[in-house]
Amino acid sequence: MTNHIPYAFQESLARRQELSERAVLDEFERGSYDIENPLVKVNPYLINPLAALVCFETPEEVAVSVTVRGIEPEGDISHTFPPARRHVLPVLGLYPGRRNRVDLTPYEGSAHTIEIETQPLGDNAPELVRMETTPSYLGEDLIFVTPSLAALATGFDYRGDIRWHLNEPLVFDMKRLRNGNVLIGTERVIEMPYYMTGLYEMTLAGKIVREYSIPGGYHHDQWEMDDGNLLVLTESPTFSTVEDQVVLLDRKTGEELRRWDLKDCLVPGEGKSGSWSQKDWFHNNALWYDRNDNAIVLSGRHTDCIVSIDYDTGELKWILGDPRTWPEDKQRYLFRQVGDGDFDWFYEQHGCLVAPNGDIMCFDNGRFRSKIREEFLLNKDNFSRGVRYRINREDMTVEQVWQYGKELGEDFYSSYIGNVELYGRDWYMVHSGGIQYYGEHASETPAALMQNDPNVRAESETVEIRDGRIMLDLRITGNFYRAEKLSLYHDQDNAPLGPAERLGSIGVTSEFETLIPVPRTGEMLPERYEASITEEQDRFTFDAIFESGQLVMLMLEKGEERHGYFISTAKNKFNALCCGTFIKNDPRSVSMSVSKEGLSGTYEVCVVVDDAEFETGIEITC
């Protein structure tokens, strides 16, 4: 028996990338590489195995085009980089498990073809069920999807071939910023099941440019404001309630500039959806800044509604959703249905947006298809869809003006996740990312809780509709939170170099005021709990397995100074799993992350289990 439980120090992803990039640049510095014999490093940023850095010098300053040759000519992906003598070029869009042929073509010169070999992707890549579109429609754009279960973020071309993939679970929406980088959730869980430490601003090569950490963490969605600052969905750092706050972050410093709390304008418990819980009473899953109205528009799954709040005052402007069950004092904020056409309210929706003309769209998951328990539908009898509403704020009326998906029934039904996009006049994307079957019919239990059950089949479907015609239909295995159509390259700096900035902090982990008065045994935590500790620069994480119903508290002790962190071993801890990627197969698994912020010195890590306190043999210095 060892004198401590398993322990590892994990360097940050940003730091590991910095070291990897430095090694490539040092090798480039030491060698002599020209366009015919360049230095090639596949997956230089460790998380995108379908990207490479190609480094070489040219005698003169010259622009160079890079073309990854497609399986057929329509599949070529090209980009021309600005003139330089010393070239460090990210190559994007490689195929997995192939010797890719890549052309390097200097301006007014002839192409030099190199081969870049990639490895096959692992089990965490989705499989194609079907892709129906044309190369002329999708061009060099890809359909990117981000994870909700085990399969990870991936990009598909017009043939349905994978041309982009991340091998780390970066999660939630991936939006392109005005500088061409993308913003996506980190892989660092701050609180289960899916509250992440913050966001990465990164290139599509996978290089992290900035890491933003936020007290209260990040979930679901973010928005770049006109001045570059970031609106981010978060919650109270105590996690007493979740998914009900928004922060504005300074883009350059990561400093929190403002915070909005939905409890200031809504009352928890009003307008409940079928999945409502006291802790996750709003379940804010989408964010949109409405420039024309200076308002923040938010989707609240657990109130079956989309709300608009004033950006300056935080006051409620309107509520869009089934007005039933809302109290009298809220009725003046709610819209009344009008029009002779087809109309359905949305339920437990995701991915709201505001159209340029003020219309409101969302992915209507339709979960339960009512706010009234007696009217609830089973998933197998339900439907999901993209839907567009025209709202009139003068007379507070709403009309449904478009939908896609109702006619498809359970085959397009997602009880959770999904999004819509509006590209232009009568041109839409609808992403039903959470299709789950159990046997022949839509599953009534979340697949994240049944990932080893062979009867469970999870799929995701993304459809683009233009002028009433389906222009693209991508169906893949696995569930995917959202889909975005993006180009791999953009017209700004595609090849930033240097260390990432790590901004903000994860804050102080909330402690338990009441400690469990049990004796310290001096014994090691028994091996049957399979406990381990992973330390990072700003925190440490305790993982273990306990039986449901055990009383567990993680303790940090330094002389008389004691800090307690309660660990729940309750069954069915999670009732809304928009991202089940971090759920372990063993339902007895627990994970507790403790920030070093607010602590000072060296602490012994101990664990109270039921009526005794055990040692871990690990000390953490903060």
Added chain:
Amino acid sequence: MIKDVSSAEFNEIRGNGVVLVDFYSKTCGPCKMLAFILADVDKEVGDDVTIAKLDFDENADVVEEFGVKGYPTLVLLRDGAEVARSAGLRQKPEIVNMIKEATA
């Protein structure tokens, strides 16, 4: 004062002033933690509040009457009428505040 009560005992005390009912289960980790917290709460609120611990699994009639869906759930009664409710584990200050606000 904290009492472990059956349905019958609960019915005897439910109308007597302020009663905080703790619907708990012996098989629930957060319920065990809440027991320590309620002991602390009891020290702070004193005899003005009776804390009645009711086993969720053994008192289905009261559970159904109050529409309790899971455990731990705290229901605060004043002269027999429900004035506040909280589901899930709560820390001592939140519980003390709930009692103070509902009984002010």
